[in-house]
Amino acid sequence: MVEHHSIHETCFIHENSYVDSPVVIGRGTRIWHFCHVMSNVRIGEQCVLGQNVFVQSTVRIGNHVHIQNNVSVYEGVTLEDHAFCGPSAVFTNVVNPRCEFPRKNEYQVTRVGRGATIGANATVVCGHTLGEHCFIAAGAVVTHDVPPFALVAGVPGRIVGWMSRYGRRLHFDSDGIARCNATGDVYRKSASGAVDLIESSPQGSCHEHASLACR
Numbered sequence: 784m785v786e787h788h789s790i791h792e793t794c795f796i797h798e799n800s801y802v803d804s805p806v807v808i809g810r811g812t813r814i815w816h817f818c819h820v821m822s823n824v825r826i827g828e829q830c831v832l833g834q835n836v837f838v839q840s841t842v843r844i845g846n847h848v849h850i851q852n853n854v855s856v857y858e859g860v861t862l863e864d865h866a867f868c869g870p871s872a873v874f875t876n877v878v879n880p881r882c883e884f885p886r887k888n889e890y891q892v893t894r895v896g897r898g899a900t901i902g903a904n905a906t907v908v909c910g911h912t913l914g915e916h917c918f919i920a921a922g923a924v925v926t927h928d929v930p931p932f933a934l935v936a937g938v939p940g941r942i943v944g945w946m947s948r949y950g951r952r953l954h955f956d957s958d959g960i961a962r963c964n965a966t967g968d969v970y971r972k973s974a975s976g977a978v979d980l981i982e983s984s985p986q987g988s989c990h991e992h993a994s995l996a997c998r
């Protein structure tokens with residue numbers, strides 16, 4: 784719960800949006816036209832909520848998160864730092880909704896990890912974790928947990944490849960090593976199939992176009 788209503792003085796909230804009280808909204812966050820942010824929401828610094836974004840009570844949104852037009856972020860969803868939600872991406876919070884049998888106490892948790900991307904019009908069936916820097920292709924339907932750096936596409940969503948933090952496809956050699964061709968960052972795929980960033984080049988950490996701010 785949020786105890787003190789606090790909207791940083793540097794925030795921009797369009798006059799046609801509603802922000803209920805109490806909420807906490809950090810420095811530099813911009814909320815564009817026709818949004819509704821319910822009470823007890825925390826939104827970090829330097830976030831962008833595009834047109835017609837709805838954020839339901841108790842949702843937590845980290846820093847530098849971008850939510851494109853027409854996205855509803857329902858209770859139970861957490862967006863970590865640098866998460867990106869493409870236009871009209873869909874979250875859910877009840878697996879088996881029935882109008883006759885309300886399930887408000889059965890909301891499932893969905894965690895979107897740091898740096899993850901959800902493509903336009905993708906649907907995330909609730910109760911799953913989207914690992915750090917994973918990439919959900921446009922129109923995919925996520926029905927399982929997604930490992931870090933995985934590229935998931937299709938209906939139902941399947942892992943079809945791997946993406947660097949920067950958003951370039953990773954091609955692993957016979958030693959399980961791949962290099963991002965934009966930043967030079969090095970990744971390793973272990974025997975279990977998990978992918979880790981093992982060497983971060985100075986360019987990869989601080990690339991000015993990567994929107995991965997040095998911290």
Ligand SMILES: CC(C)(COP(=O)(O)OP(=O)(O)OC[C@H]1O[C@@H](n2cnc3c(N)ncnc32)[C@H](O)[C@@H]1OP(=O)(O)O)[C@@H](O)C(=O)NCCC(=O)NCCS
Nearest residue numbers: 851869870901902903904918919920921922923936937952
């Ligand atoms: C998934 C994605 C990153 C792939 O990009 P890419 O690596 O350049 O891939 P390509 O365009 O070369 O396509 C490779 C194959 O994947 C298929 N593919 C591409 N995007 C796909 C998608 N969203 N779902 C299913 N298949 C897809 C292509 O049809 C192609 O298949 P083919 O080889 O049989 O012809 C990209 O297509 C995508 O979905 N990006 C998200 C865009 C978005 O939502 N942006 C939101 C902000 S505007």
